[in-house]
């Protein structure tokens with residue numbers, strides 16, 4: 389049923405329909421998620437969100453993907469958002485939400501728009517102060533709103549009074565700020581009718597202030613076109629704001645090098661002659677470091693210097709660096725607000741003259757030379773990563789977890805690949821949940837997971853959800869009996885870095901008895917080659933057994949450095965044989 393709101397307000401906002409219709413709060417919420425491009429809802433049911441799930445089932449508005457637990461659901465919604473632009477999950481009050489909070493905080497750290505809907509205590513119980521289950525039992529109701537306020541860009545408890553405005557505010561906040569949001573849907577309001585707009589949610593970014601945009605574009609264009617060695621440093625927000633095409637357009641126009649940080653791996657095409665490698669302070673290839681640090685006009689976009697993106701704080705960006713973000717630019721004395729990254733970049737591309745070549749193609753470091761071991765040789769990390777580099781195809785989605793699987797940051801990626809990782813937050817097990825999300829968002833692509841046994845054991849049960857939905861990822865699991873990356877910090881031989889030895893290849897059958905998954909236990913180079921030739925027509929699990937003290941040199945160096953920063957010069961890492969050290 390639709391009704392026309394007063395025509396005066398129609399006239400005052402040309403082009404914007406103010407028509408309204410009656411809808412239940414729950415159905416309106418699901419409709420808005422759909423309009424925001426979300427086609428799937430992850431989560432775990434509970435009595436406080438079953439009514440919303442019933443509305444989802446009745447309306448068919450979204451597809452439900454139930455998870456084994458709420459942490460995996462949060463990771464899945466994050467992985468989904470990486471490819472789809474936005475993701476959502478629903479959990480039950482407190483007990484579900486407090487499991488999901490690690491994943492939501494991770495989305496906050498990694499700038500991922502995830503919408504968490506907690507089915508919460510009925511308003512009736514709150515008004516009458518009735519003690520309820522899934523609460524702290526002390527008559528307080530706001531603790532979890534408070535907790536999520538710390539790790540989201542916005543939070544609200546919906547009421548029939550505020551639902552229409554709060555749902556739109558939170559979804560748009562997530563979308564514009566590329567951050568998670570938290571909403572509580574009290575279980576007794578989802579079926580109540582409210583008047584809601586007929587028009588779909590307008591997902592457009594707020595338009596730039598014309599003068600600010602013009603001035604900003606002029607300032608950047610003039611500084612960059614007068615420079616002798618301009619360069620661009622790309623961090624992950626370039627991917628989040630979908631501005632990679634514009635960055636490469638500018639690189640082409642000014643014939644300049646573009647380096648990325650680790651978290652932005654894969655955001656720009658690594659086969660481009662403008663690709664200048666991964667910048668990480670003194671941890672960079674010398675040519676990458678030179679291109680960035682010796683530039684006389686560096687445009688850095690969204691750069692967030694932390695230990696892992698600054699070479700443990702050895703990064704030195706030029707003093708006149710232009711610092712652009714999703715919605716602002718800071719350069720010299722000037723600060724530009726009310727602008728959008730894409731519009732700025734497009735304006736600069738139009739404003740600068742086409743430059744001639746500056747010797748492109750020599751900025752990025754070369755791949756390490758091959759080791760070419762024979763087939764019967766015991767599998768080493770060096771041979772493993774070399775073989776996997778050869779397995780990559782254009783368009784692959786690569787997920788990695790913490791651990792020696794960080795080696796994928798050394799891959800030279802084919803075109804159109806996407807990398808999904810949680811480099812800043814770094815919660816192990818993230819990648820398994822995220823894999824379910826990426827598979828759901830883009831089933832037509834090939835998804836490769838690179839993970840260690842320790843990370844896998846955190847969230848392994850979500851494999852069952854992938855098998856349940858006939859997903860076809862390739863899972864590269866390193867079985868080295870524990871936390872090798874941690875052995876490079878401390879406890880090289882300590883049992884706190886050991887884990888239980890699982891029968892990994894038997895898990896697909898345990899999780900789905902009629903599975904068609906292909907499982908391989910790999911011990912030699914030849915075993916790995918055979919596993920890699922399996923067709924991608926079902927889930928593939930490749931368990932590679934490797935030595936606990938074998939790790940890529942870059943991982944060991946980073947762990948050794950990390951121990952110095954973490955424990956200081958008096959720490960226990962200097963005891964004899966305390967650390968896994970690089971082989972000499």
Ligand SMILES: Cc1ncc(C[n+]2csc(CCOP(=O)(O)OP(=O)(O)O)c2C)c(N)n1
Pocket residue numbers: 789790791792793814815816839840841842843844866868870871872873874
């Ligand atoms: C939730 C969480 N708990 C603990 C850690 C600390 N941590 C970081 S890496 C790691 C070990 C990873 O081991 P594994 O996945 O087996 O990788 P490997 O180095 O052995 O290849 C641990 C325990 C973490 N990052 N996140």
Ligand SMILES: [Mg+2]
Pocket residue numbers: 791840841842866867868869870871872
């Ligand atoms: Mg391990």
